[in-house]
Amino acid sequence: AQSVTQLGSHVSVSEGALVLLRCNYSSSVPPYLFWYVQYPNQGLQLLLKYTSAATLVKGINGFEAEFKKSETSFHLTKPSAHMSDAAEYFCAVSAGGGNEKLTFGTGTRLTIIP
């Protein structure tokens, strides 16, 4: 069975500062890993996805994440925060290889301080 832990339910950063959102996973098989973003009153939108190709994955809006097997982590980063990045972010894991179900973390709400 897979599971995801997101450390920090709320994160605040200043505009222009580094964004770091943490995600650790547990999986008995090589995982597929996802980051989704949810803006207020909207559904979830895919930011990026890791599927065992390159360990550094680049996504939309300047976000990227690095898969580190030894640390079972898939942290999301952005070098310079923008006000429009304020949203809730979800990390998710699947067993891959045709297992379509995702297991989501509990989410991290990102606040940007002007």
Next chain:
Amino acid sequence: DVKVTQSSRYLVKRTGEKVFLECVQDMDHENMFWYRQDPGLGLRLIYFSYDVKMKEKGDIPEGYSVSREKKERFSLILESASTNQTSMYLCASSSRIQGKLRETQYFGPGTRLLVL
């Protein structure tokens, strides 16, 4: 662009009512999902369908049922709504066809349900 639509953005129902939440996707996706989202709990899978008339229980199926009569439509049914079913309900779909977008789930805007 993939589009997943949900029949209502906001819904208010009374305890004991039968509630139908409808979801339609326009990308010919094989898989469809219903989740509920609650603060501090993230998204939890209620039911999953990988084909017409096929369904599989998720993590929290109690009090819910689903129907998938057509490939593009997946309905969530609350047989007798209760106050603990007040939540945000999200529908998603994904493809089973090989390719980089396989298994990526596409979400609708959500239905916020209040049961009084």
